[in-house]
Amino acid sequence: MTQLKETPLHALHVELGAKMVPFAGYDMPVQYPLGVLKEHQQTRAKAGLFDVSHMGQVVVKGATYADAATGLETLIPIDILDLGEDRQRYGFFTNDDGGIEDDLMLANRGDHVFVVVNAACKETDIARMKAALEPDLSVTEITDRALLALQGPSAEAVLASFDKRAADMNFMDVATLNLNGAEAWVSRSGYTGEDGYEISVPADAAEALAKALLAHPDVEAIGLGARDSLRLEGGLCLYGHDIDATTTPIEGALTWAISKVRRAGGARAGGFPGASQIMAQMENGATRKRVGLLPEGRAPMREGVPLFASEDATDSIGAITSGGFGPTVGGPVAMGYVTKEHAAIGTKVFGELRGKRQPLMLTKMPFTPANFKR
Template structure:
C-alpha cells in the first residue's frame, strides 16, 4: 500500500482536483497546498478580498451534559464556566507537566460545547478528553461534519448573500444557520489575522456550499501554503512547530489565554493539569528559561524552522520554529524560542542559515496588525 493510498480525503477532494490544486500529505490527509495562481497570489488575495480554505481535516466534537463546562475546565487553564451563550474562546489542553497537548477553539452553544481541535492531534485529543472527563459528560466526535474557513476583509459581503444575518456576528461569536436544507454553525473567527468565518457544514453539503462561495466575485480557493504564511504574519502558533508538549503556555507567550479567574487569587484558580508549574511560572516563582518571540531578518534571507539562533559570540541561544518571507511585510519573518535574557524587543540575534550568520531582531507580534471585526 503506498503512502498516498493510506491518506484520508476531505469531502472537497474532487473539487480541489478540479481546481488544479497541488495536493500534499498533511495531518494524515491529502490536502491542497496551493492552486495554480500560487502561494503569493493566494496570500495577497486573502488580505485584500476573501479566500476559501478547506479545513475539514480539523477535529470537531461536542461535549454534552449539565456538567460539560465544569468538566472541560479541569483540562485547561481557561474560563469555560463563564463563557456566554454563542461566545467562542481559545483554549489549551495541557498535560500533567503543563506542556501543551493541543490548542483549540470552543463555543458555548447552550445545548453543548462545540470544540474544534487540530487535525494532526484529533485522535489523541478525543481519547484524552474521553479518558479524563468521559464519565462526566458525553464526548461526541463529529466525523460527519466538514469545516470551511472564509477569510478576508470581503468575507462578510460574500457570505451574507448566502446566509443573511452573519453580518451581525462579531469576532469570537457564533450562530446556527441553515443553507439549502443543511444545518450550519458559523463562527466569526479564523487563523489568518483577518476578519472571517469558520463554517461547520454536513459533509454531504460541503461541496455545494464551497461552490456557492467560490461563485461569489470576492472569493478564491486558498491552500495550506498561504494559510501558513497568513497565520505566521498574524503571530499565531502552529501546533507541532511553535507549541508542543515541551512548551508551557508561559514559555509560549500565551498567558493572555489564561483568564484571571483561573490564576492564583481567582475564584477557580488552578485545578487543571500542570497547574502548579504553570501558575508558578506565571507568578515568577519558577524561572522561565525561554520565551517565544517574533523575529525579523535584517537581510533578505528566508530563515526556516529548525534554524539555530546564536548570540554575537556564536553561542547557541535558541531555535526558529516557523519562518518564511512574509508576503505582506515583504521581509523574512520568523517565530522561535530564545533564552529569556534575549527576549526583549529590539534584541539582536543571529540565525545560522547554511553556516552563514544572518542578523535578526526581536520584534513585537503580530507582524501584520489584526483586522478582526469587533463591532
C-alpha cells in the same frame, strides 16, 4: 503505508487543479493554480476559502452546559464555565509538566461545548477527553461535517449575501446560520489574522456550499501553503512547531489565554494538569520565550535555524520554530524561542544560515495588523 483520508471537498480540490500533499493523514491541497503568493494576497485583499475539514470537531455534552464546561476545565486552563452563550474562546490542553498537548477553540453552543482541535492531535485529544470525562459527559467526534474557513476583508459581505445574520456577528461570536440551504455552525474567527468565519456544514452539503462561495467574484480557493504564511504573519502558533508538549503557555507567550479565574487567587484557580508548574512560571517567569523575529536581510530563515546573541557567540540562545517569506510584509518573517535575557522587543540576535550569522530583530507580533471585527 496507510491510505490517506479525504475530506468531503477532495473531489472539488482536484477539479480546481490543486496540488495535493499528505498532511496529518489527509490528502490536502497545498496550493491551487493561483500559487501560494497570490493566494496569500487574495486573502488579505478580498477573501479566501480554505478546507479545514481535517481538523477535529467534537461535541462535549452533559446534563447542562455548565456540566460540560466544568468537566473540560479539568483539562484546560481556561474559563469555559462563564463563556457566554454563542461565544468562542481560544484554549489548550496542558500536561502534568505544564506543556501544551494541543491548542483548540471552544464554543458555548447553548447546551454543549463545541471543540475544534488540530488534525494531527485529534485522536489523542478525543481519547484524553473520553478518558477524563466519560461517562458523566458524552464526548462525540462529529465526522459527518466538513469545516470551511472564509477569511479576508470581503468575508462579511460574501457570507451575509447567503445569510444576512453573518454581518451581525462580532469577532469570536458563534451562530447557526442557513447557508445555501444547509444548517451551518459558524464562528467569526480564523487563522489568518484577517476578519472571517469558520463554517461547520454537513458533509453532503459542503461541496455545493463551497462552489456557491467560490462563485462570488471576491472568493478564491486557498491552500495550506498560503494558510501557513498568513498565520505566520498573523503571529499565530502552529502546534507541533511553535508550541508543543515541551513548551508551557508562559514560554509560548500564551499567558493571555489563561483566564484570570483559573490563575492563582482566582475563584477556580488551578485544577488543570500542570497547574503548579504553570502558576510557578506565571509568578517567577520562564527561562525562555516565544518571540517574533524579523530577519534584516532578504533570506528567509526557517524552522530549526539556531539563534545566537552575537556574531561570534559559541552557545546558542534558541532557535527558529517557524519562518519563511511574508508576502504582505514583503520580506522574511519568523518566530522562535530565545532565553529570557534576550527576549526584549528590539533586541538584535543572529541566526546561522548556511554557515553565516545573519541579524534578526525581535519584533512585536503580529507582523501585519489584525483586522478583526471587534
